[in-house]
Amino acid sequence: MLLTARDLTKTFPGTVALDGVRFDLKAGEVHALLGENGAGxxxxxxxxxxxxxxxxxxxxxxxxxxxxxxxxxxQELGIGTVYQEVxxxxxxxxxxxxxxxRQPTRFGMVSGRQMRAEAEEMLAGYGLDHVNVGRELGAxxxxxxxxxxxxxxxxxxxxxxxxxxxxxxxxxxxxxTLFDVVRGLRERGLGIVFISHFLDQVYDLSDRLxxxxxxxxxxxxEASDLGRVDLIHHMLGHELEEAEGRKVGRKAGAExxxxxxxxxxxxxxxxxxxxxxxxxxxxxGLLGSGRTETADVLFGQTPPDRxxxxxxxxxxxxxxxxxxxxxxFGYAPEDRKTDGIIADLSVRENIALALQARRGWxxxxxxxxxxxxxxxxxxxxxxxxxxxxxAVGDLSGGNQQKxxxxxxLAMNPRFxxxxxxxRGxxxxxxxxxxxxxxxxxxxxxxxLLISSEFDELIAASDRVIVVRDRAHVSExxxxxxxxxxxxxxxxxxxxxxxx
Amino acid sequence: xxxxxxxxYATIAIFLIAYLICYIQFPAMLSTxxxxxxxxxxxxxxxxxxxxxxxxxxxxxDLSVGSVIAFAGVFIAVLLRDTGxxxxxxxxLLLAVTTAFxxxxxxxxxxxxxxPFIVTLAGMFLARGAAYxxxxxxxxxxxxxxDEVLQDAYWRMPGGGRLTLIGVLMLxxxxxxxxxAHRTRFGTAVFALGGGQHTAGxxxxxVGRTTILIYAFSxxxxxxxxxxxxxxxxxGYPLATVGTELTAIAxxxxxxxxxxGGSGFVFGTLIGVLTMGLIQTYIVFDxxxxxxxxxxxxxxxxxxxxxxxxxxxHLGNRQRNRTA
Numbered sequence: 002m003l004l005t006a007r008d009l010t011k012t013f014p015g016t017v018a019l020d021g022v023r024f025d026l027k028a029g030e031v032h033a034l035l036g037e038n039g040a041g042x043x044x045x046x047x048x049x050x051x052x053x054x055x056x057x058x059x060x061x062x063x064x065x066x067x068x069x070x071x072x073x074x075x076q077e078l079g080i081g082t083v084y085q086e087v088x089x090x091x092x093x094x095x096x097x098x099x100x101x102x103r104q105p106t107r108f109g110m111v112s113g114r115q116m117r118a119e120a121e122e123m124l125a126g127y128g129l130d131h132v133n134v135g136r137e138l139g140a141x142x143x144x145x146x147x148x149x150x151x152x153x154x155x156x157x158x159x160x161x162x163x164x165x166x167x168x169x170x171x172x173x174x175x176x177x178t179l180f181d182v183v184r185g186l187r188e189r190g191l192g193i194v195f196i197s198h199f200l201d202q203v204y205d206l207s208d209r210l211x212x213x214x215x216x217x218x219x220x221x222x223e224a225s226d227l228g229r230v231d232l233i234h235h236m237l238g239h240e241l242e243e244a245e246g247r248k249v250g251r252k253a254g255a256e257x258x259x260x261x262x263x264x265x266x267x268x269x270x271x272x273x274x275x276x277x278x279x280x281x282x283x284x285x286g287l288l289g290s291g292r293t294e295t296a297d298v299l300f301g302q303t304p305p306d307r308x309x310x311x312x313x314x315x316x317x318x319x320x321x322x323x324x325x326x327x328x329x330f331g332y333a334p335e336d337r338k339t340d341g342i343i344a345d346l347s348v349r350e351n352i353a354l355a356l357q358a359r360r361g362w363x364x365x366x367x368x369x370x371x372x373x374x375x376x377x378x379x380x381x382x383x384x385x386x387x388x389x390x391x392a393v394g395d396l397s398g399g400n401q402q403k404x405x406x407x408x409x410l411a412m413n414p415r416f417x418x419x420x421x422x423x424r425g426x427x428x429x430x431x432x433x434x435x436x437x438x439x440x441x442x443x444x445x446x447x448x449l450l451i452s453s454e455f456d457e458l459i460a461a462s463d464r465v466i467v468v469r470d471r472a473h474v475s476e477x478x479x480x481x482x483x484x485x486x487x488x489x490x491x492x493x494x495x496x497x498x499x500x
Numbered sequence: 501x502x503x504x505x506x507x508x509y510a511t512i513a514i515f516l517i518a519y520l521i522c523y524i525q526f527p528a529m530l531s532t533x534x535x536x537x538x539x540x541x542x543x544x545x546x547x548x549x550x551x552x553x554x555x556x557x558x559x560x561x562d563l564s565v566g567s568v569i570a571f572a573g574v575f576i577a578v579l580l581r582d583t584g585x586x587x588x589x590x591x592x593l594l595l596a597v598t599t600a601f602x603x604x605x606x607x608x609x610x611x612x613x614x615x616p617f618i619v620t621l622a623g624m625f626l627a628r629g630a631a632y633x634x635x636x637x638x639x640x641x642x643x644x645x646x647d648e649v650l651q652d653a654y655w656r657m658p659g660g661g662r663l664t665l666i667g668v669l670m671l672x673x674x675x676x677x678x679x680x681a682h683r684t685r686f687g688t689a690v691f692a693l694g695g696g697q698h699t700a701g702x703x704x705x706x707v708g709r710t711t712i713l714i715y716a717f718s719x720x721x722x723x724x725x726x727x728x729x730x731x732x733x734x735x736g737y738p739l740a741t742v743g744t745e746l747t748a749i750a751x752x753x754x755x756x757x758x759x760x761g762g763s764g765f766v767f768g769t770l771i772g773v774l775t776m777g778l779i780q781t782y783i784v785f786d787x788x789x790x791x792x793x794x795x796x797x798x799x800x801x802x803x804x805x806x807x808x809x810x811x812x813x814h815l816g817n818r819q820r821n822r823t824a
Contacts (some may be wrong), residue, residue, distance in 0.1 A: 072702055073704055076704075088699050088702050088703070089699065089703070090691070090692050090695035090696060090699055090700065090703070090762075091695060092691060092694065092695040092762035092763050093688065093691055093692065093695060097688055097691075098703075101688065101692070101703050101704065102685075102703065102704040102705075104685055104688060106684075106685065109684065110679065110683040110684060111683055111684060111685060111687075111688065137504055
């Protein structure tokens with residue numbers, strides 16, 4: 002074994018991020034590390050690379066116990082890491098990036114020619130012959146930068162290479178180039194840890210798989226021995242009890258919106274979507290599969306670069322969130338703490354925010370009107386706050402989520418996108434928000450519900466769309482909506498993104 | 501063409517065109533006398549701007565330098581007046597003080613994770629206040645070494661121009677700054693910090709040490725600039741060089757350095773300083789223009805360069821999309 006970790010434990014205040022996890026890596030293999038959000042993947046990587054210090058357990062490299070205290074120390078020991086966000090400096094030249102910290106000097110001065118020669122030597126064999134090492138790195142595509150980062154990590158460390166979602170911002174062709182590089186490194190005897198949300202890529206590249214869930218080691222197996230469906234079961238850990246579809250047999254309303262071939266390069270593949278009045282559309286998929294990306298495109302957060310959006314009156318502009326709001330869209334994003342609420346503002350101000358933005362700042366909403374608005378929604382949504390002037394940051398998670406909801410309800414949108422509306426809130430609030438979704442749609446509002454909780458999707462949705470590898474792969478209606486089918490749709494692979 | 505050097509070429513082109521316009525109107529401006537004066541009059545600015553360039557390349561800013569120059573002048577003047585110290589000893593003392601002052605600011609910026617703007621703003625008031633503590637008057641410097649060596653040392657260029665000691669000091673500072681920023685590992689670390697502090701740390705830059713060294717260097721250059729200014733004016737005055745830090749920042753930006761850090765050239769700063777000096781000289785030659793026109797011209801130039809940098813950024817992005 003090249004690298005082993007035994008009984009690795011890491012605790013943060015309030016959570017056990019790693020609970021006796023084991024992991025091992027042979028020389029000359031690609032070992033995929035899988036798990037949903039909070040499974041402990043990144044904590045494990047950070048313990049291996051010295052970003053975190055483990056609380057307990059043992060790590061050995063080549064049989065020697067190691068305890069790297071920093072990424073630099075891990076690098077010197079032989080463990081190099083390449084992240085999704087290229088951790089190189091775009092304003093320096095390719096050569097400077099490659100030789101950084103070890104630039105050849107003569108009389109204290111960096112020798113440019115020697116540095117470029119060394120850099121070219123380091124890049125040999127990576128298929129980057131067209132790259133001019135004297136130019137700044139930022140002039141090249143992310144894929145090239147990614148490969149340069151790998152070349153640097155390999156040259157510096159040379160034993161273990163950790164690839165943390167390296168393909169997240171690459172297209173299919175670039176991914177294939179990258180994979181060729183990785184396969185070449187495997188031939189050379191490096192041990193490679195590969196983290197990716199794209200199952201096709203995982204099966205394409207990996208020799209073995211390890212699944213973590215809730216900070217625990219679930220399974221390690223040869224990739225050829227572990228099927229996709231089993232893998233997803235391991236990742237999600239669902240008990241597979243069937244939740245009951247609440248709305249079976251509901252009558253579909255009139256067509257409200259029609260999205261045709263919407264897409265954004267590098268974010269989400271073209272998809273068609275028809276939204277009916279009073280309908281809840283569920284969006285299911287693994288983390289990073291394109292759920293949030295779909296919402297971002299629909300709301301103009303990352304405007305679509307292809308396709309059209311139409312309603313009964315003609316084309317709908319999705320060029321910016323402003324335009325989408327004007328078209329009657331609302332969007333409560335996944336991370337409400339950073340994207341949704343403004344913690345220091347009061348409940349009243351947070352609720353009035355979007356409405357005020359639509360009116361324009363020149364026409365302030367009278368304070369009394371704001372108050373009335375806030376009071377109304379505090380009562381309607383049962384927001385537990387002492388009064389409307391309390392800072393939103395002081396409320397509980399569920400109540401914060403309701404404030405975000407109230408803000409959009411105040412706009413009276415016709416199409417509301419909810420990304421993980423129940424994440425991080427307690428069970429009671431959870432049920433209330435689901436009930437609220439039902440009431441809103443009864444009044445004719447259409448909702449796109451994004452959630453990792455299949456039970457929640459099944460309970461609330463009229464239709465469920467399954468997303469995988471940034472593409473909409475399947476649509477389930479009525480009776481078809483059940484956990485087993487969703488998992489099958491996620492696991493199926495007719496057209497691999499990376500093959 | 502490499503988008504990175506474009507601002508430098510633009511700066512040089514603007515300087516040459518401006519000089520050409522001046523020459524057409526006043527042929528006398530193309531003489532070694534004018535060039536000599538240009539270097540002498542702007543020596544203190546050029547030196548402090550070299551330090552500022554390194555700071556801005558790292559993504560920081562140093563607002564204290566104007567006050568430090570004034571402090572330096574007063575410190576030397578008072579020391580020479582009240583003690584029998586030789587000026588060279590005073591210089592060494594002063595440089596030690598200003599370098600330590602810069603290092604302390606760099607340390608605060610790193611340890612407290614404070615924005616350089618605030619820390620050096622505090623430094624600006626501190627240094628100015630310290631200058632006032634020493635004296636509130638203008639103190640003349642009356643020392644043989646000043647009168648007969650420092651102020652009198654020059655090399656007569658062909659055509660009668662004088663290349664003074666302080667002019668040479670400025671050119672040497674620029675040369676030193678160029679080597680430091682573009683030819684050493686420290687320089688690469690400075691650029692790395694300007695490109696992204698977190699990433700730089702991950703790539704192995706000792707962020708704390710580099711930050712302290714950067715501000716120490718700026719403090720040293722401000723001290724040196726203060727010495728040159730005292731030689732230039734022959735006195736120390738606590739109210740001198742108010743706002744010089746901003747002029748220095750302006751010359752750095754006009755010289756093609758990105759204000760957000762990570763990209764630029766020390767040599768460009770020299771051209772920026774000379775461009776500014778050229779505008780002043782033109783106004784002197786013209787005789788009818790108010791000196792405030794200098795400020796207006798500098799304001800316009802700054803605006804032009806900020807627009808140019810925005811445009812280049814846009815161009816760079818397009819270029820990347822094409823190669824991608």
